[in-house]
Amino acid sequence: MGDVHMLKHQCPLGFCPFMWARPCKLKDHFMADHVEIFSPEILEAIKSLRGQDFIKFLVEYVRKLNVEAKSQPMVQAPPPFQF
Ligand SMILES: [Zn+2]
Numbered sequence: 001m002g003d004v005h006m007l008k009h010q011c012p013l014g015f016c017p018f019m020w021a022r023p024c025k026l027k028d029h030f031m032a033d034h035v036e037i038f039s040p041e042i043l044e045a046i047k048s049l050r051g052q053d054f055i056k057f058l059v060e061y062v063r064k065l066n067v068e069a070k071s072q073p074m075v076q077a078p079p080p081f082q083f
Contacts, residue, residue, distance in 0.1 A: 012058055045057070
């Protein structure tokens with residue numbers, strides 16, 4: 001059943017369970033569910049990116065977000081510890 005040759009990948013944002021097989025699907029997903037992580041300038045840049053160009057840009061962007069998140073949690077904030 002289906003395209004067995006088409007590998008599925010998880011959303012680059014580790015906490016998100018979304019699975020994608022085609023870059024355009026990942027782009028749709030980000031525009032629908034994660035649009036808030038992009039600044040307006042980044043959104044403009046993304047609109048012109050397709051396929052592997054989009055994936056490369058996105059992976060790099062998410063990696064930078066995660067580096068920044070170490071000092072200021074934003075993408076993957078752990079739940080506050082409370083008694
Ligand atoms: Zn996602």
